Amino acid sequence: MKNSLPLGGVALAALLSAIVTPAYAAEDEAVILPEIVVEGEDFATPLSGLADPSFSPGTLTVPGVAQAQQEMSLIPGAVSLIPATRYQDIYAHNFEDVMDFTPGVYARKRFGAEVRLSIRGSGLSRSYHMRGLEILQDGVPYNLADGAADFQEIDPLIAQHIEVYKGGNGLRFGSATLGGAVNFVTPTAHTAQAENLVRLEGGSYGTARIHTETARILGNTDFFAAMSANYADGFRQQESEESIRFSANLGHRFNDAAETRFYLVSNTVDQELPGTLTLAQAENTPELANPGNIALNQQRNVRSLRIANKTTLTLDESSTLDFGGYAGYKRLYHPIFRVLDQRGPLAGLFARYNTESLVAGHRNVLTVGGDFSWGEVDAKQYANLSGSRGALLASGTQTSANLKIYAENHFYVVEDVALVGGLQAIHSYRKFTNDLAPAQSDSTDFTSVSPKAGVLWDVTETAQVYGNVTRSYEPPTFSELVQATVFQFVPLDPQRAVTAEIGTRGTAKNIAWDIAAYRARVKGELINYTVSPGIPATTFNADETIHQGVEASLTLDLGAWGLRNLPDGDRLLFEQAYMYSDFAFDGDTTYGDNKLAGMPPHVYVAALRYKSVSANGLGWDIAPKMEWVPDGGYVDYANRLKAPGYTTFGVEGGIDLMKGVRLFVDARNLTDKHYVSTYSNITDAALAATNVFYPGEGRSVFAGLKIAF
Numbered sequence: 001m002k003n004s005l006p007l008g009g010v011a012l013a014a015l016l017s018a019i020v021t022p023a024y025a026a027e028d029e030a031v032i033l034p035e036i037v038v039e040g041e042d043f044a045t046p047l048s049g050l051a052d053p054s055f056s057p058g059t060l061t062v063p064g065v066a067q068a069q070q071e072m073s074l075i076p077g078a079v080s081l082i083p084a085t086r087y088q089d090i091y092a093h094n095f096e097d098v099m100d101f102t103p104g105v106y107a108r109k110r111f112g113a114e115v116r117l118s119i120r121g122s123g124l125s126r127s128y129h130m131r132g133l134e135i136l137q138d139g140v141p142y143n144l145a146d147g148a149a150d151f152q153e154i155d156p157l158i159a160q161h162i163e164v165y166k167g168g169n170g171l172r173f174g175s176a177t178l179g180g181a182v183n184f185v186t187p188t189a190h191t192a193q194a195e196n197l198v199r200l201e202g203g204s205y206g207t208a209r210i211h212t213e214t215a216r217i218l219g220n221t222d223f224f225a226a227m228s229a230n231y232a233d234g235f236r237q238q239e240s241e242e243s244i245r246f247s248a249n250l251g252h253r254f255n256d257a258a259e260t261r262f263y264l265v266s267n268t269v270d271q272e273l274p275g276t277l278t279l280a281q282a283e284n285t286p287e288l289a290n291p292g293n294i295a296l297n298q299q300r301n302v303r304s305l306r307i308a309n310k311t312t313l314t315l316d317e318s319s320t321l322d323f324g325g326y327a328g329y330k331r332l333y334h335p336i337f338r339v340l341d342q343r344g345p346l347a348g349l350f351a352r353y354n355t356e357s358l359v360a361g362h363r364n365v366l367t368v369g370g371d372f373s374w375g376e377v378d379a380k381q382y383a384n385l386s387g388s389r390g391a392l393l394a395s396g397t398q399t400s401a402n403l404k405i406y407a408e409n410h411f412y413v414v415e416d417v418a419l420v421g422g423l424q425a426i427h428s429y430r431k432f433t434n435d436l437a438p439a440q441s442d443s444t445d446f447t448s449v450s451p452k453a454g455v456l457w458d459v460t461e462t463a464q465v466y467g468n469v470t471r472s473y474e475p476p477t478f479s480e481l482v483q484a485t486v487f488q489f490v491p492l493d494p495q496r497a498v499t500a501e502i503g504t505r506g507t508a509k510n511i512a513w514d515i516a517a518y519r520a521r522v523k524g525e526l527i528n529y530t531v532s533p534g535i536p537a538t539t540f541n542a543d544e545t546i547h548q549g550v551e552a553s554l555t556l557d558l559g560a561w562g563l564r565n566l567p568d569g570d571r572l573l574f575e576q577a578y579m580y581s582d583f584a585f586d587g588d589t590t591y592g593d594n595k596l597a598g599m600p601p602h603v604y605v606a607a608l609r610y611k612s613v614s615a616n617g618l619g620w621d622i623a624p625k626m627e628w629v630p631d632g633g634y635v636d637y638a639n640r641l642k643a644p645g646y647t648t649f650g651v652e653g654g655i656d657l658m659k660g661v662r663l664f665v666d667a668r669n670l671t672d673k674h675y676v677s678t679y680s681n682i683t684d685a686a687l688a689a690t691n692v693f694y695p696g697e698g699r700s701v702f703a704g705l706k707i708a709f
Contacts (some may be wrong), residue, residue, distance in 0.1 A: 044461065044462045044507055045066070045069045045070050045073045045461075045462060045507075046073045046462055046463055046464045046506045047069040047072055047073050047079070047080075047081050047505065048066075048069055048462065048507050048512075049507060049512045049555060050507065050510075050511070050512045050555050050557055050573060055083070055191070056190060056191045056192075057190065057191075058188070058191055059188060059190050059222075059251065059259060060258075060259040060312040060314065060320075061188075061251060061259050061260070061261040061310050061311070061312045061322075062138070062160070062185065062186075062187075062188045062190075062191070062249075062251075062261065064160075064190075064191055065081070065083050065160065065161045065191075068081060068161060068163060068185070069081050072163065072165075073464065074365065074410060074418075074456070075165070075169050075172070075456075075466075076418070076420045076454035076455060076456035076466040076467065076468050077166070077167065077168065077169035077454060077466060077468045077470075077501060077503070077516075078103075078104060078166040078167065078169060078501060078503055078514075078516040078518070078551060079163070079164060079165050079166065079169055080102045080103065080104075080105075080163075080164040080166075080514065081161055081162070081163055081164070082098060082099070082102060082161060082162040082164070083160075083161045084156075084157075084159050084160055084161060084162075086098070086101075087156065088654070088662075088664070088706070089621070089623075089652050089653060089654035089664040089665075089666065090652050090664070090666040090702075091201055091203060091207070091209075091702035091704070092156040092157060093113060093156070093209075093230070094107075094109060094112075094113045094114070094115050094152075094156070095107040095115045095117050095151060095154075095156075096108055096109050096115050098156045098162060099162075099164075100577070100605050100627070101553060101575060101577045101605060101607070102164055102553075102577065103514055103515075103516070103551035103553045103577050103578070103579060104119055104120065104164075104166050104516065104549075104551030104579060105117075105119055105164060105166075106118045106119070106579065106581070106599060106603065108677050108678040109677055109678070109694075109696070109697070110677070110694045111234065111235075111236065111239050111271075111273065111274050111694065112152075112234060112239060112241040112271045112272075113151075113152040113241065113243070113269070113271065114152060114271065114300075115151075116598075116678045117130055117133065117151065118132070118133075118179065118598075118599065119132075119133060119166050119167070119178075119179035119180055120166060120167055120178060120179055120180075120499070120518060120520065120547055120549065121178070121179075121520075121547040121581065121583045121596070121598075121599060122177060122178045122179025122180075123179065124525075124527065124583065124596060124597075124598040124599060124681070125526070125527035125528040125539070125596075125597070125598060125681045126479075127528075127680035127681065127692075129148055129149065129479065130149045130150070130151055131147060131148060131149075131477050131480075131526070132178055132179045132474065133149070133177055133179040133180065133181065133182060134170055134173055134175040134177060134180070134181035134182070135149050135151055135154065135182050135184075136173060136181060136182070136183040136184065137154065137183070137184045137185075137186065137247075137263075137265065138183075138184070138185055138186055138249070138263055138308070138310065139173065139183060139310065139322075139350070140263065140306070140308045140310075140324075140326045140348075140350075141173075141326075141348065141371075141373060142154065144330070144346060144375050144377070144477075145346055145348075145373045145374055145375030145400035145401060145402055146375065146398065146400040146430065146475075146477040146478045146481075147177070147474070147475065147477045148477040148478065148479055150269075150300070150302055150332065152243075152269050152271065152300075152302060153245070153265075153267045153269060153302060153304055154184055155228045155245040155247070156184075157199070157211045157226070157228050158184075158186055158226045158228065158245065158247040159184045159185060159186060159187075160185045160186060160187040160188075160191050161185050162182065162183070162184055162185070163181075163182070163183040163185065164180070164181075164182050165180045165181045165182070165183070166179070166180045166516075167179065167180045167470060167472070167499050167501065167518065167520070168180070168450075168452055168468065168470025168471070168472055168499055169468075169470075171406055171408055171422050171424055171452060171470070172367070172369075172408075173371075174369065174370070174371050174404035174405075174406045174424060174426075176404065176424065176426050176448075176450065176472060176473050176474055176475075177472060177474050178472050178474060178495065178497050178499070178520065178522065178547070186224070186226070186247055186249060186263075187213075187215070187224055187226075188215070188222055188224050188249060188251055188261070189215035189216055189217045189222035189223060189224050190217065190222060192213060192215035192224055193213070193708050194213075194215070194660065194708035194709060195214065195215055195216065195709070196213065196214050196215075196708070196709050197211075197212065197213040197214075197706065197707070197708045197709075198210070198211070198212050198706070198707045199211040199212070199704060199705070199706045199707075200704060200705050201702060201703070201704035201705075202702070202703065202704075203666075203700060203701050203702030203703060204235075204699075204700035204701055204702065205232055205233050205234055205235050205700065206231070206232055206233030206234075206240075207230075207231070207232040207233075207702060208230070208231050208232075209229065209230040209231070210229050211226070211227070211228045211229075212226065212227050213225070214226075220252060220253045220254070221250070221251065221252045221253075222250075222251050222252075223248065223249065223250045223251070224248065224249050225246075225247070225248035226246070226247050226248070227244065227245065227246045227247075228243070228244070228245045229243070229244045230242065230243045230244075230245075234272070234274070235286075235287065235697040235700070236274040236286070236287050236289050236695070237274060237287065237288060237289035237294065238272045238273065238274040238275070238289035238290075238293050238294050238297075239273075239289070240272050241269075241270065241271045241272065242270050243268060243269040243270065243271075244267075244268045245266075245268075245269070246264075246265065246266045246267075247263075247264070247265045248263070248264045249261055249262065249263045249264075256314070257313060257314035257315075258312070258313050258314070259311070259312050260309065260310070260311040260312075261309065261310050262307070262308070262309050263306070263307065263309070263310075263326075264306070264307055265305070265306045265307075265308075266304065266305045266306075267302060267303070267304045267305075268302075268303055269300075269301065269302045270299065270301045271299060271300045271301065272297075272298070272299050273293055273298040273299060273300060273336070274289035274290065274293055275289055275290030275292065275298065276290055276679070276691055276692045276693055276694060277290060277691055277693050277694075277695060278690060278691045278693065279643075279644075279676070279690065279693050281691075281693075281695075282674070282675075282676050282693040282694070282695040283644070283674050283676070283695075284674065286674055286695030286696070286698065287698075290691065295386070296335060296336070296337070296384045296386065297335060297384075297386045297387030298335055298336050298387070299333070299334065299335050299387060300332070300334050301332070301333040301334070302330065302331070302332055302333075303330070303331045303333075304328060304329070304330040304331070305328055305329050305330075306326060306327070306328035307326065307327055307328065308324060308325065308326035308327075309324045309325060310322060310323075310324040311323055311324055315355075318355055318356040318357060319353070319354065319355040319356075320353070320355075321351070321352070321353050321354075322350075322351065322352045322353075322354075323349075323350065323351040323352070324349075324350060324351075325347070325348060325349040325350070326347065326348050327345070327346070327347040327348075328345065328346050329343070329344070329345050329346070330344065330346065331343035335384050335387045335388075337384065338381045338382060338383060338384050338393060338394075339381065339382040339383070339384045339387075339388070339389045339390070340379070340380075340381055341379075341380045341381075341382065341389065342377050342378065342379045342380070343377070343378050344375060344376045344377040344378050344398075345375065345376060346373070346374065346375035346376075347373070347375075348371060348372055348373035348374065349371065350369070350370070350371035350372075351369060351370055351371070352367065352368070352369035353367070353368045353369065354366070354367045359411065362411060362412050362413065363410075363411075363412040363415075363418075364409065364410065364411050364412070365409070365410040366407070366408075366409045366410075367407065367408045368406070368407045369405075369406055370403070370404060370405040370406065371402075371403075371404050372401075372402065372403050372404075373400075373401070373402045374400065374401045374402075375399070375400050375401075376397060376398070376399050376400075377397070377398040377399075377478070378397055379394075379395070379396050379397070379398055379478075379482075380392065380394065380395045380396075381393045381394040381395075381487065394434075394436060394487040395434075395435040395436050396432055396433055396434045396435055396436075396441075396482065396487065397431075397432070397433045397435070398430075398431075398432055398482060399429075399430070399431040399432075399433075400428070400429065400430055400431075400478070401428070402426065402427070402428045402429075403427045403428075404424065404425070404426050405424070405425045406422065406423065406424040407422060407423050408420065408421070408422035408452070409421050409422070410456070416457060416458040416459070417455065417456070417457050417458070418455070418456045418457075419454075419455055420452070420453065420454040420455065420456060420468065421451075421453050421454075422451065422452030422453075422454075422470075423449065423450070423451050423452070424449070424450045424452070424473075425448070425449045425450075426446070426447070426448055426449075426450070426473060426475075427445065427446070427447045428445065428446040428447075428475040429443070429444075429445055429446075430443060430444050430445075430446075430475070430476075430478070430481055431443035432478070432481065432482050432489045434487070434488065434489075437488070440487075440488035440489060441489065442489035442491075444481075444491070446473075446475040446494050448473040448494070448496075450470070450471040450472060450473050451470075451471055452468060452469070452470040452471070453468065453469050454466060454467060454468030454469070454470075455467055455468070459506070460506070462506050462507045462508070463504070463505075463506030463507070463508070464504065464505055464506060465502075465503075465504045466502070466503055466504070466505075467500075467501065467502040467503075468500070468501055469498065469499070469500045470498070470499050471496070471497070471498050471499075472495075472496065472497045472498075472499065473494055473495075473496050474494055474495040474496070474497075474526075475494045476492045476493075476494065476495070476526055476539075479539075480492055480526055480539045483538060490539075492526065492539070492540065492541055493524045493541045494524065495522065495523075495524050495525050495526050495541070496522070496523045496524055497520045497521065497522040497523070497525075497547075498520065498521050499518055499519070499520035499547075500518065500519055500520075501516055501517065501519075502516070502517055503515055503516030503517065503551075509557075509560070510556065510557040510560040510561055511554070511555065511556055511557070512553075512554075512555040513552075513554050513555075514551075514552065514553045515550070515551070515552045515553075515554075516550070516551045516552075517548075517549070517550050517551075518547075518548060518549060518551075519546070519547070520546070520547040520548065521544065521545075521546060521586075522542075522544065522545045522546070522547060523543070523544055524541035524542065525541065525545045526539055526540075526541060527539065527540075527542050527596070527637075527681070528681050528682070528683065542585065542588065543585075543586070543587070543588055543589070544585075544586040544587065544588075545583065545584065545585055545586055545596060546582075546583065546584050546586050547581075547582075547583045548582050548583075549579065549580045549581040549582055549583075550578070550579070550580040551578075551579055552577070552578045552579075553575075553576065553577040553578075554577075555573055555574065555575045555576070556574040557571060557572070557573055558572045558573065558574050559571050559572035559573075567612065569612070569613040569614075570610070570611065570613070571609075571610070571611045572608070572609070572610050572611075573608075573609045573610075573611070574606070574607075574608055574609075575606065575607045575608075575609060575623075576604070576605070576606045577604070577605050577606075578602075578603070578604045578605075579602070579603045579604075580601065580602055581599045581600070581601055581602075581603075582595075582601060583595065583596040583598075583599060584596055585637070590637075591637050591638065591639075594634075594637055594639045595633075595634050595639055596634075596637065597633070597634045597635055597636055597637050597681040597682070598633065598634075598679075598681050599633050600629045600630075600631055600632050600633040600643070600645070601631055601633060602628075602629065602630055602631060603628075603629055604627070604628045604629075605625070605626065605627045605628075606625070606626050607623045607624065607625040607626075608623065608624050609621060609622070609623035610622050610623070617659070618656035618658070618659065619655075619656055620653070620654065620655035620656065621653055621654060622651065622653035623651065623652050623653060624649070624650075624651045625649070625650045625651065625652065626647065626648065626649050626650075627646075627647065627648050628647045629645045629646055629647075630645040631645045632644050632645050632646070632676055632679075635679050635682060635685060635690070635692060635693075636681070636682045636683060636684050636685040636688070637681070637682075637683050637684070638683065638684035638685065638686065640684065640685040640686055641682075641685035641690060643676045643678075643679055643693065644675070644676060646673060646675035646676070646696070647673070648668070648669045648670075648671070648673050648675065648696070649669070649670045649671060650666070650668040650669065650670060651665075651667050651670070652664070652665065652666045652667070653665060660707060660708040660709050661705070661706070661707050661708075662705070663703070663704070663705055663706075664703065664704050664705075664706070665701065665702070665703045666701070666702045666703070666704075667699075667700070667701045667702075668697070668699070668700045668701075668702075669696065669697060669698060669699050669700065670699060671699070672698050672699040673696070674696075674698075675695070675696045676693045676695060676696065677694050677695065677696035677697075678694050679692045679693045679694060680692040
């Protein structure tokens with residue numbers, strides 16, 4: 001692997017310095033900021049669930065978990081919020097670890113921190129990196145300006161909570177994609193678990209991680225910093241990984257109506273790539289790596305640095321304005337069939353205005369926002385000499401710019417029923433300059449306006465029914481426009497879709513539910529698609545496809561229903577999530593009405609969680625878990641080859657040894673099942689190579705100790 005750059009070391013030193021530096025004021029002298037949020041952080045909302053603990057109140061720039069739940073409950077569509085407490089007792093390393101009980105989110109590990117991430121079939125044919133979703137941290141885009149992303153940069157431990165906006169419900173962030181948006185919100189000193197926190201973890205496959213946090217409130221100023229350093233040999237050959245991720249924010253309140261916050265994020269991530277196997281290899285010798293990956297020492301190494309600012313102003317009792325900007329630099333060193341060396345700056349600006357008023361005597365909530373993003377990537381390709389750069393083979397510059405303007409209005413025709421209308425306008429610019437072959441340079445623009453209409457019915461204070469119709473418009477990324485195998489501009493159309501959904505979510509005394517059904521008609525879906533054997537490009541626009549399915553979660557408090565003799569404060573919760581995905585061509589010239597490859601039709605996960613809390617506030621919990629995938633889905637568009645289904649079992653749990661000290665254990669795949677986690681799509685298994693399978697990990701056990709003080 002490449003040697004780590006100093007960036008991670010600088011971040012580590014800065015954080016350790018902050019931890020060992022004493023607070024500027026003793027606890028009894030600290031200035032406590034007056035709350036500027038709605039009263040009562042523990043109020044119930046349709047997104048509260050059954051097992052949420054009390055959450056600390058937030059501030060103007062960063063709402064607390066309960067505030068975020070309340071705000072998201074105004075959206076007439078499928079959204080989810082995952083508090084960080086939800087995964088405190090597991091080795092939370094990637095998106096799969098934290099999203100397994102989030103209905104509609106399909107995240108399955110390829111290797112290391114790399115997962116196949118898709119919501120409603122977004123980026124379904126992408127077998128590397130990510131497309132079709134807007135990934136954000138604290139509302140600041142992690143995607144490059146062209147829409148591509150390396151989500152290995154996101155550390156789940158550096159999060160207060162995770163917000164998931166599925167499909168057109170990502171309008172809040174101006175998202176134009178089929179899948180929507182995922183926003184990781186970091187804590188502030190007001191919402192951090194403690195002034196200082198240390199988390200030590202280790203386990204199978206040479207895994208070791210240290211995570212540290214520090215938080216202080218100093219008068220009208222507060223700061224929070226966190227760092228995670230991770231190392232793993234990996235379950236497979238050629239799968240070792242090491243990373244240092246650092247995140248910090250500094251906030252200052254000018255008065256009760258004005259607050260600003262600055263963010264700093266840096267990442268050093270080195271990941272070896274084991275590649276794909278044949279089905280027989282994945283089922284019998286899953287620890288192997290693809291021989292070609294070993295010979296070329298394939299890797300994906302990322303260095304990134306971002307700074308951002310968000311300022312919030314309360315203009316009057318019912319109006320707020322958020323605005324800010326960000327800038328950063330990213331380098332990707334990526335030895336695969338060639339050594340891809342990509343680096344460059346990115347920057348953006350954003351603003352959002354929210355106001356509530358009376359219109360003709362009816363409550364009306366209006367949100368108007370916009371953002372501008374720009375990025376430039378110096379993209380070079382070299383001969384791969386066992387992971388090192390050889391002769392320069394290709395060189396070019398990829399320039400992207402996006403301007404998005406959006407508005408959403410809630411008009412309450414009666415007190416508990418709102419009609420919702422929205423509109424998004426997007427203009428995207430893509431320019432590719434080929435330094436070695438100028439004739440292959442080109443540029444293009446994408447412009448569209450997408451409407452949204454919906455209805456939201458508050459059946460009770462904690463239960464809702466909703467429906468909406470949205471249009472999405474997704475310009476291709478440079479991975480499609482300048483495909484690596486040809487390194488020339490490939491003219492492609494944007495991917496467009498109209499999605500209709502209905503659903504309900506809520507919480508009652510002993511039950512919590514979240515159920516949505518959707519159907520999307522997609523035109524020009526960007527998939528790995530063979531147009532002609534003489535054309536070397538691999539991604540093109542399909543004609544029409546259909547994406548439809550059901551997303552559901554259901555949690556039952558079994559203790560309250562039938563086990564009346566549980567000790568006071570103890571609970572027995574049955575947690576379930578189910579996803580049905582039916583994606584298909586619609587009258588395609590080549591594939592007719594065949595199923596799209598890439599997604600199992602059914603995924604079911606469940607956990608039986610026992611929670612106990614003693615009179616002194618200490619407690620323990622344990623949760624046996626299972627995942628059932630009865631059918632792995634089609635691997636090829638010709639529908640000749642399917643991935644096998646599987647069932648895995650695990651258990652997680654933790655115990656408070658004393659106040660602020662918690663021990664936890666996370667055991668996975670207890671039966672050591674050999675199975676296929678996911679795979680890369682191919683066109684026809686009768687014609688193409690079928691060494692496209694990623695094996696799931698074998699039996700593993702991780703343990704950790706968290707100390708908060």
